[in-house]
Each structure stands twice: as C-alpha cells, then as structure tokens.
Amino acid sequence: MVRIPDKILKFRKLNQTQITAIVIAVICVLVFGLFVFLPVGNKDEIKNVIIEKGTGLSEIASILKENNIIRDRYVFMLYTTALGAGKDLKAGKYKFTGRFHMTDIVFKLYVGLSEPEDIIAFIPEGYNIWEIDERLSALGFTKKGQFAKANLDQEGFLFPDTYKIDSDNALYVDSTGKLSENSAINSIKQAAVIQNISDKMRANFNKQIDPLLKDLTFDKRKEVLILA
Structure with a gap:
C-alpha cells in the first residue's frame, strides 16, 4: 500500500477546510440576498408606519418587522449599515404599497420620501x-x-x-x-x-x-x- 506523504494530507485537509468555508460563505450570501431582494407583502397591500425623530436603526428595524414590511430586522440592520445609511434614516410618516423590496425601503427612509402628515x-x-x-x-x-x-x-x-x-x-x-x-x-x-x-x-x-x-x-x- 502506497503511503501518502503527510504534507499532501495536510494540503488536502487545508483545501477541504477552505472549500467548506467557501460553501458556507456562498450559502450565507444567497440567504442574505434572498432577504434583501425578494419582496415582502401582497400586490394590493398598504402599510403605514411612523418613524419618530431620534429613532435609532435598531428600533426602526423593529417597527418595520412588526408591520411585516421586512423579513428580518438583523438583515435590515446589516444591509443598511453596509450601505453607510444606518445613521441617516429620516423620521416621518411612510406609506409602503404593494410588494416591498428592502432596497426600496432603505432608499425611501434614507432620502426621506415620507407622506405629508x-x-x-x-x-x-x-x-x-x-x-x-x-x-x-x-x-x-x-x-x-x-x-x-x-x-x-x-x-x-x-x-x-x-x-x-x-x-x-x-x-x-x-x-x-x-x-x-x-x-x-x-x-x-x-x-x-x-x-x-x-x-x-x-x-x-x-x-x-x-x-x-x-x-x-x-x-x-x-x-x-x-x-x-
């Protein structure tokens, strides 16, 4: 029986670890992408939320989740922070109609496209x-x-x-x-x-x-x- 050198075994083990890490990373990216880009809500649905002045990102995420505008508050916080918009979401009365994409939600809150109260x-x-x-x-x-x-x-x-x-x-x-x-x-x-x-x-x-x-x-x- 041919003995495989220890260096080759270590290399193969290292590759398996790397492959596992890559697979996990790909799965995480896919799941994250699903949460961000798949819409929430029904075609004829209308949601109204009020974001008070001084409301932080965590509380905004909770408000949106409670109203079924986003799927996951942590993904929303991570995505918003990654865009550099976490501290710049505007207060106001917001109306979300139809199916809601997280990208559109963040843009609306960042730009401040609120409804006149x-x-x-x-x-x-x-x-x-x-x-x-x-x-x-x-x-x-x-x-x-x-x-x-x-x-x-x-x-x-x-x-x-x-x-x-x-x-x-x-x-x-x-x-x-x-x-x-x-x-x-x-x-x-x-x-x-x-x-x-x-x-x-x-x-x-x-x-x-x-x-x-x-x-x-x-x-x-x-x-x-x-x-x-």
Whole structure:
C-alpha cells in the first residue's frame, strides 16, 4: 500500500477546510440576498408606519418587522449599515404599497420620501357651506357637493379657521399629489371623512363661540349667526 506523504494530507485537509468555508460563505450570501431582494407583502397591500425623530436603526428595524414590511430586522440592520445609511434614516410618516423590496425601503427612509402628515385647509371668514365644500373638494377630501349636502343644517356652525387635516383623509389625491376620481372609495369611508372634518369645525365653533352665546337657545344662536 502506497503511503501518502503527510504534507499532501495536510494540503488536502487545508483545501477541504477552505472549500467548506467557501460553501458556507456562498450559502450565507444567497440567504442574505434572498432577504434583501425578494419582496415582502401582497400586490394590493398598504402599510403605514411612523418613524419618530431620534429613532435609532435598531428600533426602526423593529417597527418595520412588526408591520411585516421586512423579513428580518438583523438583515435590515446589516444591509443598511453596509450601505453607510444606518445613521441617516429620516423620521416621518411612510406609506409602503404593494410588494416591498428592502432596497426600496432603505432608499425611501434614507432620502426621506415620507407622506405629508397634515394638509392645511384655510376656511376664510364669511364662507358659506357651499364655499367650504368647494375648498375641501379642491384639496381632495370630498367630491364636489358631498360636504355641503351632508352639512346643510350646520350652516353657520362651522367655524372659519386654518385646519390641519390628516393627509389620509384626502381620498381623492393620488400618489403624485394630483386630484383623481377614485371610484373605488366606498360611501362609508367618504361619510367618515366628511363627518371627521365637520366635527373638527363644529368643535372649534363651540370652543370659540359658546362663551359668547352660552345663555341663548339653539334657535336663537342660529338666528344671531345668520344675521351676523
């Protein structure tokens, strides 16, 4: 039997170790790539998350994982750190639609492509219910005529002011910020938005006017307001 020299055996063992290490490294890279490049979520899915100012990378990763936007928080942290973006993710309100790729998620947070949290609606003094309706429809909160028809009995009780209204209520604004005719919006959601805005304006009215008219009946208040 031919004896294989010890040097050759050591060389073969060294090669086996190297091969094993390479195989493990390749598997790790493939798994990492799957986590990074395979999308998460469904085609019609929408996820909203809020990243507060001062939130660190670890907490951001946890928020994204809890909302099923990423598969693994540690892979997200490693990938983001490798890109040099770990300390530069921006705070804000983010909307993720459809299937989410980690590359797109990191880019969105790094650049700060957040959603506007509020839309400013200025209702000037002296506006009647139809003029208020026109202003709100121009901002995409309702279709023209909907708000006025739902609040005809509130004429005079919706206080003129500058209102901050959550952008989620802008049902008729598309992803580019333009007005759109969205026929998929159901009537319940439309009614909820209208009710939310009218409640906000009525509450402001009560806060501002009640101290002045607290001794008058509802009918007397309305009479005074109409005359005013």
